[in-house]
Amino acid sequence: MAAISPPAERNKQPILEVLTTRLKPDQHVLELACGTLQHALHFTANLPNLRWQPTDLSIETVEAGQNLLASGTAKISANLRAPIPLDVLNFPWAVPAFDNVFDSVYAANLLHISPIEVVSGVFKGASLGQARSIFIYGPFFLQGQNTAQSNLDFDASLRGRNPAWGIRQLKYVEQQAQAQGYTLTETVPMPANNLFLEFTLQ
Numbered sequence: 417m418a419a420i421s422p423p424a425e426r427n428k429q430p431i432l433e434v435l436t437t438r439l440k441p442d443q444h445v446l447e448l449a450c451g452t453l454q455h456a457l458h459f460t461a462n463l464p465n466l467r468w469q470p471t472d473l474s475i476e477t478v479e480a481g482q483n484l485l486a487s488g489t490a491k492i493s494a495n496l497r498a499p500i501p502l503d504v505l506n507f508p509w510a511v512p513a514f515d516n517v518f519d520s521v522y523a524a525n526l527l528h529i530s531p532i533e534v535v536s537g538v539f540k541g542a543s544l545g546q547a548r549s550i551f552i553y554g555p556f557f558l559q560g561q562n563t564a565q566s567n568l569d570f571d572a573s574l575r576g577r578n579p580a581w582g583i584r585q586l587k588y589v590e591q592q593a594q595a596q597g598y599t600l601t602e603t604v605p606m607p608a609n610n611l612f613l614e615f616t617l618q
């Protein structure tokens with residue numbers, strides 16, 4: 417994972433604006449697939465009352481994040497924990513800093529860059545960790561609606577890189593959520609044909 421992701425630099429502020437009104441102070445937030453930590457650094461700097469635990473499947477990515485925080489080059493808020501390894505498909509999720517339970521789960525740009533099992537895995541892991549809210553950001557296909565050409569092209573390029581990857585149908589994501597007791601309570605259109613989704617435990 418590159419040290420700086422240009423898309424993350426562009427989308428971190430629009431995502432923060434949507435998250436701000438939805439996260440209550442003192443929440444323990446588990447971030448899946450944190451990548452370069454750009455989201456975690458930006459959100460924790462602006463929402464100092466949250467406790468934020470970033471995680472990623474890739475040990476290399478986690479170590480790069482740990483080194484970044486240790487290097488002193490990034491402005492780090494006290495509420496940001498160092499990233500730890502976590503595979504969404506390895507249940508239950510081990511999050512020692514939060515005693516394995518958390519209020520919310522946040523995942524950006526994960527569901528289209530991982531095998532389809534990760535969709536149900538996000539809701540299963542969140543449920544086992546007793547999360548009440550799940551926030552998901554990324555591109556999705558919506559049934560019965562015209563799809564932006566940029567997302568069709570992106571989907572084709574993802575599948576070319578890895579046949580298991582691809583933009584998911586929102587209906588399918590909703591079905592997987594419901595199977596674990598979560599309802600899609602908000603769908604917020606975001607720049608560049610992305611969506612911000614909020615799922616709530618019923």
Ligand SMILES: C[S@@+](CC[C@H](N)C(=O)[O-])C[C@H]1O[C@@H](n2cnc3c(N)ncnc32)[C@H](O)[C@@H]1O
Pocket residue numbers: 417421424448449450451452455471472473474477502503504505523524525526529530534
């Ligand atoms: C495109 S990056 C997204 C990074 C960051 N969230 C962002 O939006 O900039 C996708 C990330 O998903 C992670 N990932 C893929 N499969 C995963 C899994 N099964 N469990 C946890 N993370 C996974 C990858 O290691 C990678 O860091």
